[in-house]
Amino acid sequence: MRRRTVLGAMLAAPAIARAQGAARVVVVGGGFAGATAARALAAAGHRVTLVEAAAEYVSCPFSNEVIAGFRGMDAQRFGWDTVAASGVQLVRASATGVDPAARRVSFDGGSLEYDRLVLAPGVEMRFDALPGYTEAAAERMPHAWKAGPQTLLLRDQLQAMPDGGRVVMAVPANPYRCPPGPYERASLIAHYLKTHKPRSKLLVLDAKDQFSKQRLFQQGWAALYPGIVEWVSLSDGGKVTAVDAQAMTLTTDFDTHKADVANVITPQRAGRIAVAAGVADRTGWCPIDPVSFESRLVPGIHVIGDAAIMGAMPKSAFAANAQAKICAEAVTAMLSGQAPAEPRLINTCYSLVAPEYGISVAGVYRPVNGQLTEVEGSGGTSPLDASPAVRAQEAVYADAWYRTITGAVFG
Numbered sequence: 001m002r003r004r005t006v007l008g009a010m011l012a013a014p015a016i017a018r019a020q021g022a023a024r025v026v027v028v029g030g031g032f033a034g035a036t037a038a039r040a041l042a043a044a045g046h047r048v049t050l051v052e053a054a055a056e057y058v059s060c061p062f063s064n065e066v067i068a069g070f071r072g073m074d075a076q077r078f079g080w081d082t083v084a085a086s087g088v089q090l091v092r093a094s095a096t097g098v099d100p101a102a103r104r105v106s107f108d109g110g111s112l113e114y115d116r117l118v119l120a121p122g123v124e125m126r127f128d129a130l131p132g133y134t135e136a137a138a139e140r141m142p143h144a145w146k147a148g149p150q151t152l153l154l155r156d157q158l159q160a161m162p163d164g165g166r167v168v169m170a171v172p173a174n175p176y177r178c179p180p181g182p183y184e185r186a187s188l189i190a191h192y193l194k195t196h197k198p199r200s201k202l203l204v205l206d207a208k209d210q211f212s213k214q215r216l217f218q219q220g221w222a223a224l225y226p227g228i229v230e231w232v233s234l235s236d237g238g239k240v241t242a243v244d245a246q247a248m249t250l251t252t253d254f255d256t257h258k259a260d261v262a263n264v265i266t267p268q269r270a271g272r273i274a275v276a277a278g279v280a281d282r283t284g285w286c287p288i289d290p291v292s293f294e295s296r297l298v299p300g301i302h303v304i305g306d307a308a309i310m311g312a313m314p315k316s317a318f319a320a321n322a323q324a325k326i327c328a329e330a331v332t333a334m335l336s337g338q339a340p341a342e343p344r345l346i347n348t349c350y351s352l353v354a355p356e357y358g359i360s361v362a363g364v365y366r367p368v369n370g371q372l373t374e375v376e377g378s379g380g381t382s383p384l385d386a387s388p389a390v391r392a393q394e395a396v397y398a399d400a401w402y403r404t405i406t407g408a409v410f411g
């Protein structure tokens with residue numbers, strides 16, 4: 001009996017110590033990276049506050065399907081109720097500044113002190129990178145690279161376009177959010193044109209010569225959309241150097257292309273709070289230590305998700321979720337004076353070439369010489385020349401992946 005009491009007290013002790021001395025961790029941004037980190041940090045016993053500017057989260061993965069008209073926007077919308085129910089305090093505000101010396105984050109109407117800060121603000125579209133492409137121009141030539149009204153604008157423009165119209169996409173150089181995303185979008189716009197406006201064409205102007213899952217996409221385009229999609233590489237003059245939203249033209253070194261619908265995916269950079277916190281470098285992205293995700297520029301601040309420079313790891317929701325869990329473990333270790341363990345991270349990106357035609361790429365990453373590097377021999381892509389049954393199966397996996405990750409992060 002006596003022995004049991006002692007054991008009971010011993011088991012209870014760590015919980016009491018944790019509650020009394022719980023560290024204050026503030027997370028800015030409640031997307032795939034931030035919401036995951038907040039939940040994992042709360043589960044580890046920290047006092048976690050999540051600062052999120054938006055009233056709802058609108059997911060980019062699967063937003064290309066909305067643009068192509070075969071998915072409703074409601075399947076993209078999520079809230080943070082479950083995140084709050086898992087012990088995270090929510091502050092609905094836009095973080096505007098960070099004082100690293102005082103360890104304080106400020107937002108409209110208040111501020112919060114932290115022991116560790118996790119920044120996960122995603123990306124900002126650059127409106128200074130392409131002459132003619134301003135925020136006003138984006139209302140005529142949507143980027144649709146942040147899901148929400150821009151997604152619906154592009155969908156509605158495609159639906160309003162007469163048969164025989166010309167859609168032009170501008171795709172940026174690396175790095176940008178979701179490397180295969182523009183090509184999935186091109187595929188699904190082509191699917192929409194083929195099934196609804198078969199006399200129409202899609203021109204893809206690219207600032208690159210190579211892209212993710214290229215052979216798989218091009219094989220799919222040749223099989224499904226011959227004569228509809230034309231891809232112009234950098235070497236063939238694909239880089240868009242200016243746009244005119246009034247005239248609806250996109251200019252390259254060789255030509256000026258007139259569009260009925262223009263989707264201009266501009267270059268991007270880390271969300272603005274990263275600049276205010278001093279964690280973004282001259283590239284506009286945030287250098288981090290790939291073991292702890294702590295900023296290389298400002299101690300005490302960790303950066304995860306699209307905003308950070310993750311070496312070979314792509315900017316994806318899958319990657320953001322994986323980084324967030326590792327970051328939460330690293331923060332926990334560092335708060336108790338231990339060194340974080342060296343991580344291994346996995347990424348998988350599914351893309352649809354048509355509603356029942358999926359392809360994927362996967363990789364495993366680890367820190368080597370301060371950079372996340374792909375583990376040799378890991379990962380790979382779907383096979384070329386696969387049967388329609390294999391492609392259909394991958395489309396089912398893609399859907400299952402989306403439901404699983406959004407359930408884990410927001411559900």
Ligand SMILES: Cc1cc2nc3c(=O)[nH]c(=O)nc-3n(C[C@H](O)[C@H](O)[C@H](O)COP(=O)(O)OP(=O)(O)OC[C@H]3O[C@@H](n4cnc5c(N)ncnc54)[C@H](O)[C@@H]3O)c2cc1C
Nearest residue numbers: 029031032033053060061095121122178305306316317318
């Ligand atoms: C068309 C498209 C398709 C994609 N498809 C896939 C896919 O199939 N698979 C995949 O894995 N990835 C996909 N992605 C990529 C994926 O969307 C991103 O990699 C992912 O959203 C990154 O998560 P994040 O948390 O870093 O940023 P985000 O998801 O952008 O979240 C950032 C959050 O921070 C908030 N925020 C920003 N600044 C502040 C501030 N100052 N104060 C408070 N809150 C702030 C924002 O409101 C937002 O909620 C796709 C992207 C696009 C554009």
